[in-house]
Amino acid sequence: MSYSSSPRRSVLITLSSILLILLVTLLPFNFTAEGVTFKSAIRSFFEHESGFSDIIGNIFLFMPFGLDLAYELRQSRIKPRSTFFLVAVLSMALSLSVETLQVFLPWRASSWIDISTNTTGGAIGVLIYLLWQRTFPNGARTIARWVRPWLSTQALTGLSVVWLISASGLCLLLQQELKIGTWHFPLAFMFIFYSTFFIPLGILLAMMTSVLKNEPKVYLMLASAGIVVPAIMIEVLLRGTDLRKANLIVSATIALFTMLVVRGRLGHLLRY
Numbered sequence: 001m002s003y004s005s006s007p008r009r010s011v012l013i014t015l016s017s018i019l020l021i022l023l024v025t026l027l028p029f030n031f032t033a034e035g036v037t038f039k040s041a042i043r044s045f046f047e048h049e050s051g052f053s054d055i056i057g058n059i060f061l062f063m064p065f066g067l068d069l070a071y072e073l074r075q076s077r078i079k080p081r082s083t084f085f086l087v088a089v090l091s092m093a094l095s096l097s098v099e100t101l102q103v104f105l106p107w108r109a110s111s112w113i114d115i116s117t118n119t120t121g122g123a124i125g126v127l128i129y130l131l132w133q134r135t136f137p138n139g140a141r142t143i144a145r146w147v148r149p150w151l152s153t154q155a156l157t158g159l160s161v162v163w164l165i166s167a168s169g170l171c172l173l174l175q176q177e178l179k180i181g182t183w184h185f186p187l188a189f190m191f192i193f194y195s196t197f198f199i200p201l202g203i204l205l206a207m208m209t210s211v212l213k214n215e216p217k218v219y220l221m222l223a224s225a226g227i228v229v230p231a232i233m234i235e236v237l238l239r240g241t242d243l244r245k246a247n248l249i250v251s252a253t254i255a256l257f258t259m260l261v262v263r264g265r266l267g268h269l270l271r272y
Contacts, residue, residue, distance in 0.1 A: 013264045014072060016257045017065045021094065023253055024061055024191050027246045031104040041103045041110065048111040058117035059124065060192050062091055064257065066125020080130050084123070091122025147207065156208050163204060167197050167230070171237035194251045197234055201226070202258025209263065227255045 050058075066087050073083040095118035102108040136142065150156065205226045231251035235244065 013257070013260045014068055016253070016260055017068045018094065020191075020250075020253050020257055021061060021065060021098065023246075023249055025098045025108075026101055026105065027249065030106075031101070032106065033104055035106075036103055044103075045099070045110050045112055048109040048113070050111055050113045050117070055113070055117050057192055058114055059121035060195075062095070062118045062121030063125040063128070064261075065094070066091060066122035067129050068125075068261070069122070070126040070129035074129070074133065084126050084130065087126040088119060088123045092119040094122075095119060151207060151211055153211065156204070156211065159204055160208075163200060167201075167234060168237060170197075171234055175238055190247065191250060191254070194234075194247070195254055198231070198251050198254040199258050201230055202255040203262055205255065206259045206262035209259070223259065227252045227259075231255070 069087050069090060070083055073086060074080070078086070092115060095115045098118075099110040099115055102110045150159065205223060208226070209223055231248050234251060235247055
């Protein structure tokens, strides 16, 4: 993974990974200090128990941040051990900031468990990156070779149809069999659930926009419509008319983050 991207795009990717965390943990940002005391906040911090789905969700939520930050640090020639330490510390600092803000959200509860699991997610992310870098030093070029044959209008149209049919069919099946429209997802679990739909979409959009690099207007329209329209479609298929702003924002952000990562990290290798 010894490849580079433009500084501006790198900043956008890093900021999008942070934005994803803030959206999942702090939506809809209705902060209030009413009823909040230092004593109650401390008691909640040490006594609140997190469920299994929250623990898993917290880990997965911070893994993209750990992966991306590890990339940035290694590109700056920072040693692997220092990279691991810095990512772990910054993951903890970001989690602590989020947990502090959650004190002022009535339906949220800050917990030391959340900080621990979030930090663990960031640490796992950096370990995955370092292991990949050591095991597959030319892995990015290998991925690019796999992707290039699909960079044609015909192939991308076919992949789009496959994604549309697969996603629609899975959504309808889930709605009919599990009545998923009546569920109330914890946001952390929702992040994992929607990732199964929107990470592949983000990769597909990155490939599409790479073909249209010389047509900025079409590129911007495709990138915008390709993120927003599928997010609305999936939400309608899963929940009918009960559209939820938080679900739509998380879905769109996952697709956007994935698209930025693929374009930013593999861009020059795909020759666009």
